[in-house]
Amino acid sequence: MSREVTNLLYLITIVTFILALRFLSNPATARRGNQIGAAGMLLAIIVTFAQNEVVSYWEIAVGMAVGGTFGAVAARKVHMTAMPQMVALFNGVGGGAAALISLAEFHLHAPDPGTLQWDISTAIMLSAIIGSISFSGSLVAFAKLQELIRGRPIVYPLQQPTNALVFAGVLAAGIAIAAGAEQQWLIWALIGGSALFGVLFVLPIGGADMPVVISLLNAFTGLAAAATGFELENNVLIVSGMLVGASGTFLTIMMGRAMNRSIANVLFGAFGQLAPATAAAAAGATDGQVRSASAEDVAVMLAYAHKVVFVPGYGMAVAQAQHDVRALADVLEARGVEVSYAIHPVAGRMPGHMNVLLAEANVPYPQLKEMDEANAEFPRTDVALVIGANDVVNPDARNNTGSPIYGMPILNVDESQQVVVLKRSMSPGFAGIDNPLFVNPKTVMLFGDAKESVDKLTASVKAV
């Protein structure tokens, strides 16, 4: 197949990707969008195979089978709750692939003086740095969300100087490569140093901010892919990579906006560093008594309410309690109680996380209320049942200027008549900050695993 035909077929792939992004922006067409994108990807792979210059068919096919099988099995088997870390993992390997391409290109061309022009070596430098950061950063994000390592920000003395030093080293190696240095160890140092920087850069970011970080690293991988396009003089890589780079950046900004935090604040704020000041400020507020209740007490409260609003959070997701929550809603509705769900845009670990889970449990769409709509309803709500949510209902975000989450829009559950909080223990939430809601006189706590507690509530409501 000639270069011209190849490029025209790649153009079809580019068009499918643009359509995929457009369709993914609308709930009615989103799934079709994803399928169109997949079809375009398949076309690009076939076209690449058909190029005359490609010789090692079998090796590539085996490699694709290995990677593809891993991807398919991992993606199929993962629970809906673990989706965020899966996205991080797949993003990381993509970044790793981009870094390896630059490594191979440098290895191949650098020993021949004069073959690497400045633009190619600059592209190699960029995809090596960005791809490696995306690779190792995504793996740390994966480990944090999978709870292989602590979700809380990890801080240590001289952290900022260390990071700056590593970054300076990476930059120096990068500039040397872009300027035409041909020593092989430089590219290895560049990739190793960037990978180290990726780890150091994500470690101090709190688990609650991981979605924003993953989104940013996703944009990074797009940029790295675009850079490999310059190395290989390949349009489909340049355009598709840049599309992801740009839309990923935009998406990251939108996610940050939903949490009322700037991206700079997420990346360099190190949530935890604010903690001492906050602890002092919040200490006064959380002095009150925590009241805990039995499932039977809460069941009576719910059964005789007119209007109950469920506020799901990450606790519901980890306990896989969405089906049980739906069952409780059914029992309540059978008694004539009006039930709805208040969905905070960043409840759970990713925007839209709760929508996905509740949709899985077949919760009717009209019962899901977005934040503004839900907040308008709390003053006439009898019972707000908070199921494993914490930071998104923390009144400190409204009142306490010293709180790290001050200014984040929250669900005002404390405006309802009564609040019931289902929670495993009194431990602070993912962001590691106190929540005065728990000591609010209107609030009772029902301790235990969300799934068990909800099941107990369902049984008790039936018995009322």
Added chain:
Amino acid sequence: MSHGLLLTFEITILVLAIFLGFEVISKVPTMLHTPLMSGTNAIHGIVIVGAMLVAGLDHKDTLTTVIGLVAVVLASANVVGGFVVTDRMLEMFKKRERREPDS
């Protein structure tokens, strides 16, 4: 085409892609943020094309081919996993839409 001319074309489409990327998703509702992130994640799996070229071209350099093949493995996981995870997320939305008319 001269190398410099080709480069200017590449930079031109790069800049156009930046604007397109911003424009095409400008009105996405919050609940689609996660699936959209996952979908774009699958799309940058296009690096598989680069990995295939590096691994497949006849350049008689074993280390390059091996590195290229590892990149192929990683990129395939990105592509397949990315699209499958996104589809699973969106499958949930579809179920709900079918329910709407009868509820």
